[in-house]
Amino acid sequence: MTLDRQFIEKMKNKLQEERSRIESELKRFANKDEHDKEVYNPRFPDMTDKLEESAAEVAQFVDELALEGNFEKTMKAIDHALDKIKADTYGICDVCKKEIDPKRLEANPSAATCVEHAK
Numbered sequence: 001m002t003l004d005r006q007f008i009e010k011m012k013n014k015l016q017e018e019r020s021r022i023e024s025e026l027k028r029f030a031n032k033d034e035h036d037k038e039v040y041n042p043r044f045p046d047m048t049d050k051l052e053e054s055a056a057e058v059a060q061f062v063d064e065l066a067l068e069g070n071f072e073k074t075m076k077a078i079d080h081a082l083d084k085i086k087a088d089t090y091g092i093c094d095v096c097k098k099e100i101d102p103k104r105l106e107a108n109p110s111a112a113t114c115v116e117h118a119k
């Protein structure tokens with residue numbers, strides 16, 4: 001592995017910063033599951049008698065669910081990258097095991113694959 005410690009340390013800091021940012025975003029509209037720290041339970045809107053109001057609430061809830069899904073995905077990717085740092089496999093493509101271009105990592109520190117194997 002040719003990535004130097006300093007670079008990995010820098011990416012690790014970026015990942016941790018991003019992780020705490022997402023965590024606080026998630027807390028804004030979701031309750032952390034008491035039993036499983038990895039799971040966030042969105043708050044269900046209170047159904048009101050006024051139909052219009054609840055329709056708006058449901059729409060907002062759907063938006064939040066989508067947003068939450070994205071956050072959870074990003075969070076998983078970040079945790080995966082942090083695990084790879086711990087396992088000393090950071091910067092290695094999950095698919096072909098080749099080194100990921102450091103420029104790609106700099107742009108996206110949680111990238112787990114090389115450009116070729118992205119998506």
Ligand SMILES: [Zn+2]
Nearest residue numbers: 093096114117
């Ligand atoms: Zn690859």
